[in-house]
Amino acid sequence: MGDIGGTNSRFGLICAGELRPRSVETAPDEAYPAFEDAVAAYLHKTSEKPRRAAFAVAGPVRNGAAHLTNRDWTIDAAALSRRFGFAAVKVINDFVAQAASLPHLAPDELRRIGGPEPRPEAVKAAVGPGTGLGVAALLRVGGTWLPVASEGGHVELAAVGEREDAAFAAIRREHGRVSAEHVLSGPGLARLHRALHGGAAISAAAVSEGAARNDPAALETIEIFLRILARFAGDVALTFGAGGVYFCGGVLPKLIGFVDTGAFRSSFEAKGPHRGMMRETATLLVTSPVAGLVGCAALAEARGR
Incomplete structure (x- = not known):
C-alpha cells in the first residue's frame, strides 16, 4: 500500500483481511526521479514481493492512472504490474482513501x-x-x-x-x-x-x-x-x-x-x-x-x- 503526496510518500504492507499496515516507511519524493523508483526502493528494503498493490495518490485518477497535481510523477497501474509483477494494482485518489479510512480509525x-x-x-x-x-x-x-x-x-x-x-x-x-x-x-x-x-x-x-x-x-x-x-x-x-x-x-x-x-x-x-x-x-x-x-x-x- 502507498499514500503518495506531493512532498512525501508513505508505504506499508498489509495482510489479506487486515487494515492496519506494518513495515511502514516514509520517503521524500524529491529523492526519486520517478514514482516507480520509490516503489522499487521500498520493496528492496523490505525484501517483500506483494501479490497486489494499492496506491492513494494526490491527483485525479483516470483509467487506472494519475499524474500528481504538485509533482511531476505519473502513477500507472498497468506499468506497475509489468515492472513489479503485481497481479492487481489499484490507483485511488488520496482523499478518497483518507475518507475511506474514517470509520476504521x-x-x-x-x-x-x-x-x-x-x-x-x-x-x-x-x-x-x-x-x-x-x-x-x-x-x-x-x-x-x-x-x-x-x-x-x-x-x-x-x-x-x-x-x-x-x-x-x-x-x-x-x-x-x-x-x-x-x-x-x-x-x-x-x-x-x-x-x-x-x-x-x-x-x-x-x-x-x-x-x-x-x-x-x-x-x-x-x-x-x-x-x-x-x-x-x-x-x-x-x-x-x-x-x-x-x-x-x-x-x-x-x-x-x-x-x-x-x-x-x-x-x-x-x-x-x-x-x-x-x-x-x-x-x-x-x-x-x-x-x-x-x-x-x-x-x-x-x-x-
Whole structure:
C-alpha cells in the first residue's frame, strides 16, 4: 500500500483481511526521479514481493492512472504490474482513501475541535491542507460506506473583511484567481503571509516558527488562515450534507496549538439560516499518520470481494 503526496510518500504492507499496515516507511519524493523508483526502493528494503498493490495518490485518477497535481510523477497501474509483477494494482485518489479510512480509525486517532461528537452513520467529509488541498466524502449507502471523490480544493475562495480582501487581491495578481488550495495548503500559508505582510517569501515552517516566538505578523497570518479554513470546511459540510468534517493532511497538526476552538467553531458555523445545522456538525483532526494506508486497504478489500 502507498499514500503518495506531493512532498512525501508513505508505504506499508498489509495482510489479506487486515487494515492496519506494518513495515511502514516514509520517503521524500524529491529523492526519486520517478514514482516507480520509490516503489522499487521500498520493496528492496523490505525484501517483500506483494501479490497486489494499492496506491492513494494526490491527483485525479483516470483509467487506472494519475499524474500528481504538485509533482511531476505519473502513477500507472498497468506499468506497475509489468515492472513489479503485481497481479492487481489499484490507483485511488488520496482523499478518497483518507475518507475511506474514517470509520476504521481508533478513538485516539481523532481529536475533536470543539462542537459535538460525530454521529457514527452520518456523512463524513475529509478536508486536508497539505502540499495541496484535498476534499472527499464518505456516504453510508445500503449498509456500505461509499467514498465520493472531488477536486473541491480547487474551487474559488471568497474573502471576508478588509485584510482578506487585500491579501486575496495580491494573490489574484499572481495567479489570476484565488482557489482554496492557493491559500489553504502549506505553500498557501506562506503565500498568505507574504500577501498580508509583504517582504521576501518565507516557508510555511518559518511562519509557524515565527508564531511560536509570538511574532505578531506570523500570529495574524495563522489566525486568518485558520478562520478561512473553518469557513471553507463549513462550506464542504453544507455541500455534502456532512455530519462531521475530518481534517487530514500535514498542515493542521502543526498549527493545532494555535487553534482558538471557540473562534474556529464560530467561523465554521456562520452559515446564515443553516447555523443550527452547523452546530450539530462535528469537527475533528485526524492524528493517525497511516490513515491513507488504512483507507487504501479498506477500498482494496471492498473492491476485491
